[in-house]
Amino acid sequence: MTGSGSTRGKRQPKKGEGGEGLFDRELADMPPALRWREWMLRVEAVIFASSEPVTRDVLARVVGTDCSLDLLIDDLREELRDRPYELVAVAGGWQHRTRPRFSEAIRASAAPTRAPAAALSEFESMVLMAIGYFQPVTRSALSDIFGRTVSRDTIASLRSAGLIASGPRSPTPGAPYTYVTTKQFLSAFGMQTLRDLPDIEAMEEAGLLSRQAVQEEAMAAVVEGEEE
Incomplete structure (x- = not known):
């Protein structure tokens, strides 16, 4: 019986916090500023993890229905302004790309890239x-x-x-x-x-x-x- 009391005292996870329930896109319980920040982090994570450009429809699955993806992408680009990589719009979606001025350093390093370009004649x-x-x-x-x-x-x-x-x-x-x-x-x-x-x-x-x-x-x- 002691264990049942401790179980009742634990906070039950809300939907979207654990492996059960639906993914919480809206984050309605968060203050607007924190909600926007969480949406930014989600979108950046999805783009970073993807091996190909991520479309608007895909990103819409992880943010609220009233989220402007264009404004959110603008904020992400501003945040990455001083980084050696950026968000670029390609092939109908968005993708992380290293900035062109670092291409020489990348070649000099001889490090394997995630998506090497095809060598064409x-x-x-x-x-x-x-x-x-x-x-x-x-x-x-x-x-x-x-x-x-x-x-x-x-x-x-x-x-x-x-x-x-x-x-x-x-x-x-x-x-x-x-x-x-x-x-x-x-x-x-x-x-x-x-x-x-x-x-x-x-x-x-x-x-x-x-x-x-x-x-x-x-x-x-x-x-x-x-x-x-």
Whole structure:
């Protein structure tokens, strides 16, 4: 009977404090300032623990319904202003990234990074950029752009790096697969959307890409489709 009295004297955990009950997103019992601070810590923890950019929908699961994630992210960025890392918006979410000015120190340390960038050849990098601009695009159209065959090995290398994936089939004879970029592509190059790609006119002036070849390929596909 002695044990039952001590058990009654212990405070029972509220919902969200232990392994039972629902996760307490709202934190209604906290003063506003402490509640905001706890939301900030939760969001930073989720982003820090994630291996990929964390979307708004994911972060909304750990904060109250009336929490402005944009304002909260602004506060986190301000708090990290003097740190060697920052919160960046990439691939439709947020991710911790070291600041560019520390890249030389990181390379010099030879420390293994959490997500090493894929080592691409110069030609593979240019093919990847062409897919970014012209997607969905076939391997044949890519070969027309560069005036040389884009091999299956090149496509396989970009696939294995997680930078491209198969898109819809082309209406051209044989219905070959087209290729599109992935979220990993956006993340690897620090972009939110494909609108963040460099100006294509500048790439054309440098002689690196040709929209005309792709446009002719598309027109040929339309003509062939009409004839059938």
